[in-house]
Amino acid sequence: MSELAKGVRWTTSHLRLLLDQATRYAGPSRTSWKGYRGVSSVSGSPRMSSNSPSDANAPRKLSGAAVSEFVKNAHLNEADPKVKVNRAMRSYLERAQAHNMFMKQQQQDFEICRRHLANMMGEDVETFSQEDIDDSIRYLLPSNLFSRRSRPLMKPPQEVFPQEKEAQFGIDGRPFRSLFYTGLPNYYQVLYDAANWTRQLDDLEDERVRKGKVPPEKQIDLTGTAWKSKDEMSKMLLEKISDHDYRRFVLTMERLLRHPYAYRVEEFIKKYRQVLIAETKDLAPPVPKKDDSGKSYAESHATKKSCHAWVTLKQGTGKYDINGQDLLFFPRVQDRTQVMFPLQFLNKLYDFDVIARAEFGGNSSKAQAIREGISRCLTAFVTSEELELMRQAGLLTHDKRVKERKKYAYTGARSKPQWRKR
Amino acid sequence: MRSSVSWLRLRNTLTGLTKIHVSTSSRRWIFSSGCAYQQAQPNSQNPVFFDHRPAQLSVTPLVDTSVPAHLPVVNAKRTTITRPREHTLDHEGFYYCVPPEQSDVIYGMSPNSGAFDMRHRTLQNLRFQWELAKESAIMIRKPALEVMEYVKNTNFAHPVVRYVIYGREGSGRTCTLTHLLHFFKDEGFILLHVPKISIWSRRYKEVQESKFKPGRIDLPLDSVEWLQHFLLQNGEHLRQPNTKLVTHKTYVWSKREETPAGSPLSDIIDVGIKRARYANDCIGVLVEELKRIVSESDHRVAVVMDVANALFTPTTIPQVDKTTVPADRLSLFLHFRKTLKNDWKNGVVVTTIDRKGIVDLPLRFDGGGNQFPRYLLREEGWAVMDPFIPVLVNDYSDKELTNCIDYNIETRWLQHVNAGTQKGRDELKVVSQNNPETLRKLMSRL
Numbered sequence: 001m002s003e004l005a006k007g008v009r010w011t012t013s014h015l016r017l018l019l020d021q022a023t024r025y026a027g028p029s030r031t032s033w034k035g036y037r038g039v040s041s042v043s044g045s046p047r048m049s050s051n052s053p054s055d056a057n058a059p060r061k062l063s064g065a066a067v068s069e070f071v072k073n074a075h076l077n078e079a080d081p082k083v084k085v086n087r088a089m090r091s092y093l094e095r096a097q098a099h100n101m102f103m104k105q106q107q108q109d110f111e112i113c114r115r116h117l118a119n120m121m122g123e124d125v126e127t128f129s130q131e132d133i134d135d136s137i138r139y140l141l142p143s144n145l146f147s148r149r150s151r152p153l154m155k156p157p158q159e160v161f162p163q164e165k166e167a168q169f170g171i172d173g174r175p176f177r178s179l180f181y182t183g184l185p186n187y188y189q190v191l192y193d194a195a196n197w198t199r200q201l202d203d204l205e206d207e208r209v210r211k212g213k214v215p216p217e218k219q220i221d222l223t224g225t226a227w228k229s230k231d232e233m234s235k236m237l238l239e240k241i242s243d244h245d246y247r248r249f250v251l252t253m254e255r256l257l258r259h260p261y262a263y264r265v266e267e268f269i270k271k272y273r274q275v276l277i278a279e280t281k282d283l284a285p286p287v288p289k290k291d292d293s294g295k296s297y298a299e300s301h302a303t304k305k306s307c308h309a310w311v312t313l314k315q316g317t318g319k320y321d322i323n324g325q326d327l328l329f330f331p332r333v334q335d336r337t338q339v340m341f342p343l344q345f346l347n348k349l350y351d352f353d354v355i356a357r358a359e360f361g362g363n364s365s366k367a368q369a370i371r372e373g374i375s376r377c378l379t380a381f382v383t384s385e386e387l388e389l390m391r392q393a394g395l396l397t398h399d400k401r402v403k404e405r406k407k408y409a410y411t412g413a414r415s416k417p418q419w420r421k422r
Numbered sequence: 423m424r425s426s427v428s429w430l431r432l433r434n435t436l437t438g439l440t441k442i443h444v445s446t447s448s449r450r451w452i453f454s455s456g457c458a459y460q461q462a463q464p465n466s467q468n469p470v471f472f473d474h475r476p477a478q479l480s481v482t483p484l485v486d487t488s489v490p491a492h493l494p495v496v497n498a499k500r501t502t503i504t505r506p507r508e509h510t511l512d513h514e515g516f517y518y519c520v521p522p523e524q525s526d527v528i529y530g531m532s533p534n535s536g537a538f539d540m541r542h543r544t545l546q547n548l549r550f551q552w553e554l555a556k557e558s559a560i561m562i563r564k565p566a567l568e569v570m571e572y573v574k575n576t577n578f579a580h581p582v583v584r585y586v587i588y589g590r591e592g593s594g595r596t597c598t599l600t601h602l603l604h605f606f607k608d609e610g611f612i613l614l615h616v617p618k619i620s621i622w623s624r625r626y627k628e629v630q631e632s633k634f635k636p637g638r639i640d641l642p643l644d645s646v647e648w649l650q651h652f653l654l655q656n657g658e659h660l661r662q663p664n665t666k667l668v669t670h671k672t673y674v675w676s677k678r679e680e681t682p683a684g685s686p687l688s689d690i691i692d693v694g695i696k697r698a699r700y701a702n703d704c705i706g707v708l709v710e711e712l713k714r715i716v717s718e719s720d721h722r723v724a725v726v727m728d729v730a731n732a733l734f735t736p737t738t739i740p741q742v743d744k745t746t747v748p749a750d751r752l753s754l755f756l757h758f759r760k761t762l763k764n765d766w767k768n769g770v771v772v773t774t775i776d777r778k779g780i781v782d783l784p785l786r787f788d789g790g791g792n793q794f795p796r797y798l799l800r801e802e803g804w805a806v807m808d809p810f811i812p813v814l815v816n817d818y819s820d821k822e823l824t825n826c827i828d829y830n831i832e833t834r835w836l837q838h839v840n841a842g843t844q845k846g847r848d849e850l851k852v853v854s855q856n857n858p859e860t861l862r863k864l865m866s867r868l
Contacts, residue, residue, distance in 0.1 A: 318852065327855045333864065336853045349848050 086173030106157035165238050186237040194252045201261045215260035225273040285379035298380040302372035307361025311373030316353030335367035342375045342395050494842030498829035506605035509562050515822040517559045520604050525558040528607050530654050537651035544617035555833040565815045566601040581764040584771040586795045589815030592859025595774040606724035613655045614725045622754055623737035634703050638753045645701035649694045660688040666719050675700050706757045713766040723769040725761045730773035733759055734803040735780045762806050817856040830865050838868040
């Protein structure tokens with residue numbers, strides 16, 4: 001139990017201190033608790049107002065600093081029975097206090113564990129990073145569990161335990177904003193802001209039209225970005241969003257984006273975009289080597305289901321050597337086409353010889369593993385444009401699907417034995 | 423037939439509309455070529471239906487003016503020389519057409535010509551191709567030229583020379599034999615042709631105990647078929663007046679039936695065809711007599727045998743004790759083994775060997791094995807056949823492959839939009855790996 005729960009009396013000075021701390025945390029735009037408004041005056045000037053609505057509505061988290069300060073001073077001062085603290089606020093403060101203490105403890109534990117682990121691994125304690133921790137855990141506690149989430153991990157507590165929301169109401173128990181009653185205040189704030197901006201921009205457009213001006217040819221550069229996903233949004237707003245909510249968010253934002261003056265709210269829009277990672281940058285093509293006759297070749301290893309394929313791609317005339325036979329090693333046309341496809345795709349059918357060894361699995365697995373191996377080898381010989389084409393064609397994507405295990409009492413992974421009425 | 427493939431997203435060749443539907447109930451071929459208009463407007467220039475009536479075989483290539491716009495106009499390389507003797511290496515990869523009058527005698531592709539069922543079962547792919555193209559075109563390839571060259575330079579006073587044609591599956595051994603059959607017929611040989619030995623061990627028709635030697639197994643209906651086939655191929659020799667092909671002793675079939683000495687061999691064959699019970703023994707007599715007569719006369723015999731190694735491998739014919747009949751108890755096999763021995767003259771023996779057509783457990787589960795004569799003939803066959811001249815049949819060379827694709831485009835068997843393009847040809851080449859049989863299967867669905 002926290003100290004607050006032991007009947008600490010509240011004083012005005014304590015509360016002022018708490019309010020100051022909270023104000024400082026929430027940012028400069030919020031001037032007072034009571035006078036809080038989510039958005040600046042709508043009917044005002046169409047120009048961008050200085051107190052942007054987006055600033056004021058950053059999702060607020062537990063203000064641990066304020067609470068701890070309050071608690072520190074609490075037991076020093078006398079209780080002031082005149083101040084009435086709402087029960088909800090008190091409960092919130094208790095939770096905040098408990099959470100804060102818990103996180104502090106976890107942080108300490110994590111730090112101790114990190115140092116212990118560094119010592120165990122014989123590494124320098126000061127430079128022992130998170131990556132080193134992950135490697136060590138993987139080494140010390142090797143796990144073959146199928147689900148990655150079930151495998152042992154050691155992460156900083158901030159990543160493991162979810163953040164909690166800041167109080168949405170004051171000491172007197174009144175919510176700061178009416179959106180509190182929607183249940184998803186942060187989410188609806190975003191929608192409200194977007195709609196409000198659209199309206200303001202409409203007004204602006206009307207005014208410009210009246211003056212006979214046309215909108216400039218300005219566009220927001222959104223290449224390589226996409227709307228934040230539903231999960232990302234949930235994480236950002238600290239609220240659980242449904243699919244329907246997310247669709248509505250995207251629709252509203254798209255409508256704002258289509259506005260000819262949307263470039264004026266670029267900052268607001270970009271806050272809800274996330275950058276797509278260029279995948280091809282991550283690919284490490286195998287280094288081409290030279291054999292005795294001066295022909296360059298590349299080697300790779302690929303898998304599909306239980307099949308392993310070791311592929312060598314050598315400059316040549318389009319010959320195939322698959323487990324000692326030519327392409328007719330595969331009796332089915334489909335498999336032969338699979339193997340041929342990467343080379344055919346780049347019009348390099350007669351530029352390379354393929355030497356492959358494929359083991360385990362069936363014909364189809366072997367063909368697809370070899371195809372992936374050939375594709376990987378090819379990356380050593382192609383231009384970046386061709387590489388991008390290959391990636392888009394799905395040639396560089398590993399098929400990570402595996403056979404689902406058979407379940408006890410079932411005839412297969414999912415299928416049940418035939419049921420017969422007795 | 424085949425649905426469009428969805429496993430390759432960017433694939434734009436080799437996929438497309440189904441070209442030919444085979445309606446199995448009526449056994450008629452319907453050209454739809456992916457467009458309904460042909461089916462809707464049948465006319466004389468654009469034959470739509472085909473049935474089992476004798477094919478109108480012609481030497482000249484099919485000329486059809488109504489080529490759809492998307493089909494390229496291609497002409498395969500052909501030669502007008504129809505005598506195989508005159509084919510040289512210059513004609514390698516070219517097509518030539520067997521004249522219809524000879525083709526019907528040698529290959530007997532029309533149902534009226536007798537022994538239709540056996541021929542149908544053995545040469546059906548070639549038969550379909552010939553029927554659809556309305557011509558019996560054969561590609562001139564090196565192994566056949568090689569054997570012909572040897573035969574032309576053979577001294578027939580010596581014991582027969584044996585040839586074993588081998589190669590991997592689908593490389594064209596049987597098609598080499600068809601070319602050689604024409605050659606032998608053209609040279610005036612008596613043909614002792616067995617289209618496929620293994621149908622007797624695997625797809626036999628009727629089984630009975632031999633009356634001639636107890637313990638042996640006869641296949642009466644198969645024997646009758648073969649005798650009809652033999653008669654058809656060699657009618658001109660057998661039906662000649664004053665023929666030298668006569669028996670040297672009297673053969674007694676039963677108390678009342680006998681063939682006296684000095685009667686022509688066609689009498690023996692007639693006995694076999696009319697009385698299926700004696701057909702097996704007739705074949706035995708025929709083989710013995712032919713070997714004897716030919717060695718002394720100016721007749722020449724060509725033994726052409728497909729899948730000869732089946733003569734030395736067990737059959738699938740069941741016995742009462744749940745075992746199968748071994749090869750040395752099937753009387754047909756024993757008769758034809760005699761032709762492979764080199765104890766006679768004025769003849770030539772051309773055989774092929776095959777891994778697939780035979781019934782032998784060790785060979786079926788050999789993990790691939792190989793296609794070489796020593797392996798496939800095994801100890802027993804090797805003892806009979808050695809010494810022989812091995813002739814290797816390779817897959818198509820690039821030149822042959824191109825001509826084959828051209829021929830199929832020309833005869834409109836291959837109607838895919840990309841068939842004539844370089845990309846389509848490349849894909850056919852790589853996917854088939856130049857193997858003729860694989861190429862045929864690939865093209866059959868395009």
